[in-house]
Structure formats: C-alpha cells, structure tokens
C-alpha cells in the first residue's frame with residue numbers, strides 16, 4: 001500500500017471525501033475499489049476500527065478518500081464510533097472536517113440505514129448517497145426509486161455494487177458533479193441533537209413509503225438457512241462438525257505441498273553442502289539460515305489451508321452465527337457478545353484482535369477481552385503444534401474416520417478457547433461483573449464467498465507469514481546460529497560443540513527451571529528466541545538439532561525430535577505453547593491499548609504461571625501413564 005500513501009501525500013490539497021455508513025454496508029469494499037487498496041473486508045460488523053486514507057483521480061480531479069468505522073448513530077457509543085463522529089464533525093485535533101461525504105447505504109436494509117443518513121445530512125456538508133449491494137437488492141426483488149429518494153433527501157443518490165468491477169462508476173460520476181469549490185464547515189453536533197428522535201423516525205417512514213416498494217420481496221433464503229444453522233440442537237452440532245473438518249483438512253491436505261517445500265529445502269542444502277568448503281560460512285548458511293528458516297517455511301501450506309476455511313466462513317456470513325451460538329457460553333463467563341469478533345481475529349494474531357476490542361463499549365469488558373485474546377490460538381502457534389504433533393502423534397485413523405493428528409490439533413485449539421473462557425470468568429468475578437449483556441450483533445445476509453476476497457485474504461496471510469520468515473525469523477535464526485556456534489568446543493569435548501556455546505550455557509542454566517516440566521537444554525535454547533515470535537522456536541530447534549547432529553542433513557527435524565524427546569516432553573511442550581505468552585509484540589500492544597504497562601506484566605505473569613502449571617501436570621501425568 002506504499003503507492004497509495006505516496007499518492008495521498010502528493011494530493012494533499014485535493015478534496016477530502018469521507019465514506020460513512022452503518023457497519024457492514026460495504027464502505028471498505030468501495031474504498032478498495034476506488035483507491036485500489038486492499039483493506040480487509042469481511043461479512044460482519046465492526047471490521048474497520050481506524051480511519052484509513054487513500055486517494056484516486058477522476059476527470060482530472062484528485063480526491064482524498066477516508067474509510068471510517070461503521071456507526072449506527074452520531075451519538076457515539078463505542079470508541080470506534082467516536083472516531084467516525086469526530087472525523088466527520090471536524091472535532092479531531094489537527095484535522096479538518098471532510099469536504100464531502102459519501103454515505104454508503106445497504107440497499108437491502110434501507111429502513112435501518114436511513115436514520116443516520118438524515119442525522120448526517122444535518123451537518124450540512126456536500127453529500128452523495130451510494131445505494132450499495134444493489135445486486136443483492138435486485139435479486140431479492142427490493143425496488144427502490146432512486147430518483148424519488150434523491151428528491152426526498154435533496155442529495156444525489158446513486159446505485160453501487162462494491163464487489164463488482166465497474167460497480168463504483170455511478171458514484172464517481174456523482175462526485176465529479178459535486179461543486180466543491182467552496183469549503184463548507186460542518187454544523188455543530190448540537191444541530192443534530194436538537195431534532196427529536198421521533199421526528200427523525202417519522203421522516204424515515206415517510207421517505208420509505210415514497211421511494212420503496214417491496215411488492216415482490218421474494219422472502220429470503222437467509223432466514224431459511226438460519227432455521228437450521230441457528231437451531232438450538234442442530235446449530236451447535238453443525239458448528240462442531242465444521243470446526244472439526246477444518247482441523248482434519250489442515251493435516252490431511254497439507255502433506256503433498258509440505259513434502260515439496262521440505263524436499264526443495266533439503267535439495268538446496270545438499271547442493272550447498274556439496275559445493276561449499278566445510279567451514280563457518282557453510283554452517284551459517286546450511287545449519288542457521290536454511291535449516292532454521294526452512295523448518296518454519298514448511299508450515300506455510302497448513303496456515304493457508306486453515307485460513308482458506310476461516311476466510312470462506314467469514315465471507316459467507318457464518319461467523320457471526322457462530323457468535324450467536326456461542327453467546328450462551330460467552331455470556332455465562334461474563335463476556336459481551338461484542339467480544340466475539342476481537343477473539344475471532346485473535347486466531348490469526350492477537351494483535352489485531354486486541355485492537356478490535358475498541359468496538360466494546362464497557363471498559364471493563366474490553367479489558368477482560370484484551371487479557372484473554374492471546375489465549376486464542378494464533379497462527380504463529382500452528383508451526384509449533386504441527387511440528388510436535390507430526391513428530392509424536394501417529395498419523396492414523398481413529399474410529400475409522402478421524403485423523404488422530406487432526407484430532408489432537410482440534411483439542412489444542414479447544415484447550416485454548418476453554419481456558420480463555422475460564423480466565424474471563426475468573427477476571428469478571430474478581431473485578432466485579434456488570435451482569436450478562438445481551439448480544440447485540442447484526443446477522444449479515446448469507447452470500448457466496450467472493451473468489452476475489454478469498455484470493456486476496458490468502459495472499460495477505462501468506463505474505464504476512466513469508467515476510468515474518470524473511471525478516472524476524474531469519475534475523476533471529478542468524479543470532480541463534482551465532483550464539484550456538486561460539487565459542488567452539490574445548491579440547492577433549494565429549495558433547496557436540498553447541499553444548500559449550502553461549503546458547504548452550506544459557507540453555508543449560510535455564511534447564512534447571514524447566515527440568516521439572518521435562519524440557520532439556522536444547523528446548524530451553526529454543527524458548528528464548530521464541531519469546532520474540534513463537535514460530536522462531538521451531539526454527540531454533542531446527543538449527544539447534546542441525547548443529548547437534550554434526551552434518552546429518554538428510555534427516556528432517558521431525559524424526560530427529562521423535563528420536564531425541566520422550567513423549568511426555570513433547571506433550572508438555574504442547575501444553576506450554578497453549579498458554580505461554582511467547583510474543584513480545586502482543587505485550588507491547590496491550591500496553592498501548594490499555595495505556596498502562598501494568599496489564600502487560602499481569603498478562604505475562606498469569607500466562608507464564610498457567611503455562612508452567614499446565615506443562616507440569618501434563619508432564620507428570622504422561623510420565624505416570626507411560627510407566628504404568
């Protein structure tokens with residue numbers, strides 16, 4: 001998006017147009033279409049939480065375009081709604097009010113959207129109304145008399161389809177036709193509050209009667225599907241079945257591409273090994289970079305498969321239904337329904353998840369949600385889980401249908417979620433709860449996933465992963481290699497050189513702390529750089545064992561681990577990774593979002609304590625079971 005930013009700077013005198021509207025009406029999709037940006041769109045409310053600026057040019061005129069969080073009203077109830085209100089009313093420090101507003105309306109739900117249109121209109125800024133989702137409205141036989149609506153509102157009204165190329169044309173034409181030569185200052189917000197709500201409602205009804213007819217609204221498929229999906233018995237069963245299949249697929253579909261990546265990495269390693277003289281440089285390239293980075297890289301297919309499913313479920317509109325089904329559980333531990341989206345985002349990464357808690361109204365609810373977000377299994381844990389599962393859990397069928405490895409992965413995710421619920425319950429009790437909050441979540445209409453959305457989303461996940469591998473992980477791997485290679489082994493050494501290295505000494509010192517939960521010094525070496533980013537632990541293990549093995553390149557990491565660790569150690573490491581706060585960026589975002597370092601410490605403290613306890617119990621139980 002660098003290009004977009006640069007254009008934005010160049011065009012800083014261009015008129016500023018703000019996209020405004022209810023949540024989930026397609027503002028970001030329109031923004032992307034107009035500016036060529038690739039911001040996230042998803043089929044549920046509250047995806048955009050910060051203002052984003054871009055620019056575009058039409059008919060020789062440049063525009064700056066603002067994407068804003070959706071709002072139901074200008075009397076802001078949540079922090080993200082407050083951003084929207086302050087931006088359009090020109091109340092943000094150091095930022096002028098927009099020169100014009102594009103009000104995006106979900107054409108299939110005009111009734112709900114019109115109130116805010118009327119409120120915003122009272123600001124007195126030049127405005128165009130974009131009736132978006134016209135494709136869906138047409139399919140459902142909803143007829144809107146655009147000309148009449150424009151006449152009633154006194155502003156231009158155009159039809160758009162934000163998900164179709166060219167679907168934004170009418171909007172651009174309407175913008176070009178606006179007279180923006182004179183800057184208009186918005187009326188104060190008090191002008192909006194001065195009009196009683198009932199009067200606005202009456203006006204909404206009048207306009208609806210005049211401009212719409214539902215003569216042949218074909219009823220809708222969404223209701224029929226929801227009959228099953230939200231059914232009290234069938235619904236949860238379906239949810240469980242879907243999640244189960246997803247985790248199965250992560251293991252059973254990934255084998256071929258994973259083998260391919262592994263073989264390529266091995267091939268390059270052998271090539272380097274054959275053509276480079278034995279020495280430090282070869283060791284750095286092969287043991288450090290290639291073996292370290294390669295052992296993380298092989299998990300790309302599994303991450304993509306997981307997100308393939310999450311993105312489909314997201315785009316078709318299933319995920320908010322899952323929130324509905326889980327509301328009982330969430331409400332039972334005192335979480336607000338609004339917590340669902342932040343928690344869901346945390347499955348990708350806790351950082352956007354924690355930022356998304358800005359949509360939560362009650363500060364105490366928000367804090368609890370922030371505190372448990374890192375317990376949701378972020379995608380950085382997947383490589384660790386997949387490595388240990390691949391090495392220790394036999395790839396066989398259970399009950400004739402289920403893949404045992406997929407089953408174990410499912411359980412790990414389940415532990416993450418249920419412990420998050422437990423912690424939330426505990427925090428709510430100790431902080432004094434605010435009682436159960438009803439879930440106020442709008443259910444979007446179902447639609448087929450847009451292939452374009454899906455491709456973009458996968459590309460985005462892949463890019464994030466590969467960038468991490470190429471930057472953070474690569475850098476840390478070089479450091480790990482360095483610390484693991486120097487100083488070399490002394491005269492008459494009985495152990496591999498890494499045992500005597502700086503990392504080896506550190507690992508051995510730490511292993512006093514970790515011996516009770518079954519971690520030897522090699523694991524301890526990997527835990528330290530793993531603090532910066534979880535996947536690094538996998539890479540570090542790759543390097544550590546490559547160095548310990550003295551040149552045995554053909555062995556991939558999994559068999560080496562299976563040979564070096566006991567099963568109780570492996571299980572204990574899995575338990576550790578469910579809980580341990582192995583991510584410094586998360587802790588720093590917590591400080592930023594709560595405005596206090598205190599919560600970062602509390603978070604790190606409680607998660608380490610849980611991790612140690614869980615690993616201890618797992619390790620001891622497993623030892624006992626292996627012995628008997």
Ligand SMILES: Nc1nc2c(ncn2[C@@H]2O[C@H](COP(=O)(O)OP(=O)(O)OP(=O)(O)O)[C@@H](O)[C@H]2O)c(=O)[nH]1
Pocket residue numbers: 021022023024025026027028029030040041042043044045046047048049068069070071132133134135136160161162163164315447450453
């Ligand atoms: N069929 C159809 N789907 C659309 C259209 N515009 C947007 N969508 C879909 O509607 C969903 C919501 O779009 P977003 O652009 O994320 O909505 P938003 O207004 O930015 O939502 P918030 O940021 O949460 O306020 C996505 O699944 C889009 O693919 C449209 O014109 N037609």
Ligand SMILES: [Mg+2]
Pocket residue numbers: 027028029047048067068069070
């Ligand atoms: Mg948005």
